Amino acid sequence: MPEVPFTPVTVPRAIQVRGLSHRMGSGAAARQVLFDLDLEVGWGELVILMGPSGCGKTTILTLVGALRSVQAGSVQTLGVELAGASQATRIALRRRIGFIYQAHNLHASLTACGNVRMGLEVHGIDRLQEAEDQITAILRDVGLADYGRSYPARLSVGQKQRVAIARALVACPPLILADEPTSALDRTTGRQVVDLLQDLTRRQGSTILMVTHDNRILDIADRIIEMEDGRILSSTVPKT
Numbered sequence: 001m002p003e004v005p006f007t008p009v010t011v012p013r014a015i016q017v018r019g020l021s022h023r024m025g026s027g028a029a030a031r032q033v034l035f036d037l038d039l040e041v042g043w044g045e046l047v048i049l050m051g052p053s054g055c056g057k058t059t060i061l062t063l064v065g066a067l068r069s070v071q072a073g074s075v076q077t078l079g080v081e082l083a084g085a086s087q088a089t090r091i092a093l094r095r096r097i098g099f100i101y102q103a104h105n106l107h108a109s110l111t112a113c114g115n116v117r118m119g120l121e122v123h124g125i126d127r128l129q130e131a132e133d134q135i136t137a138i139l140r141d142v143g144l145a146d147y148g149r150s151y152p153a154r155l156s157v158g159q160k161q162r163v164a165i166a167r168a169l170v171a172c173p174p175l176i177l178a179d180e181p182t183s184a185l186d187r188t189t190g191r192q193v194v195d196l197l198q199d200l201t202r203r204q205g206s207t208i209l210m211v212t213h214d215n216r217i218l219d220i221a222d223r224i225i226e227m228e229d230g231r232i233l234s235s236t237v238p239k240t
């Protein structure tokens with residue numbers, strides 16, 4: 001059985017960011033993209049981060065996901081302080097996060113099953129029968145029970161994104177970081193994909209921080225954080 005998500009009572013929030021500033025580029029091209037920013041995401045919350053292109057949304061996601069080093073301020077993800085963290089700590093933390101990108105990033109040479117299996121291998125779950133059961137179950141959950149042996153080239157863009165969701169969720173990670181998961185999808189498919197994401201993560205009790213430009217899906221959020229020019233403008237609960 002998948003592990004129960006990590007929600008220790010000693011860690012008050014899934015994500016806690018304090019005084020985060022960040023510079024991108026080097027030399028004369030260097031520029032500050034995040035300015036003294038605070039942000040919190042509670043356990044089990046689905047938070048959408050939005051704002052104009054270039055305002056720093058993806059930079060935040062990559063810092064929270066330990067894909068980039070913290071330069072100034074504090075970033076605590078799943079209770080792990082990332083400011084000054086070693087490479088080993090960052091790699092271990094990444095294994096406990098499910099990542100979903102705008103382009104689905106599937107391996108063309110692997111079937112849907114093979115792609116989802118990678119989601120288990122990076123999380124260190126490799127016991128064979130258990131893994132196969134988890135893969136079968138998650139492909140069924142995303143509506144692709146009959147597509148396990150299909151290669152990405154034979155799948156529609158919406159089906160590929162479902163495989164990417166299955167890959168991110170198969171190990172029941174306590175935190176999902178999603179960067180524009182619907183940007184390549186039409187209205188109907190985009191809606192189906194986020195509804196699925198919301199449903200599965202609620203069932204697993206996972207926390208989601210999602211970057212999106214897509215106004216059509218804001219209603220799935222528990223909270224919407226709006227950014228501009230590297231700063232947070234507001235944090236609001238969407239109207240239902």
Ligand SMILES: Nc1ncnc2c1ncn2[C@@H]1O[C@H](COP(=O)(O)OP(=O)(O)OP(=O)(O)O)[C@@H](O)[C@H]1O
Nearest residue numbers: 024025026033051052053054055056057058059060
């Ligand atoms: N490697 C880099 N070197 C220099 N500047 C960079 C680099 N990567 C990103 N930037 C700049 O950092 C700023 C923030 O980028 P980021 O990708 O976080 O924005 P974003 O809000 O996610 O934008 P979008 O919605 O277009 O994806 C942008 O102005 C971008 O041009």
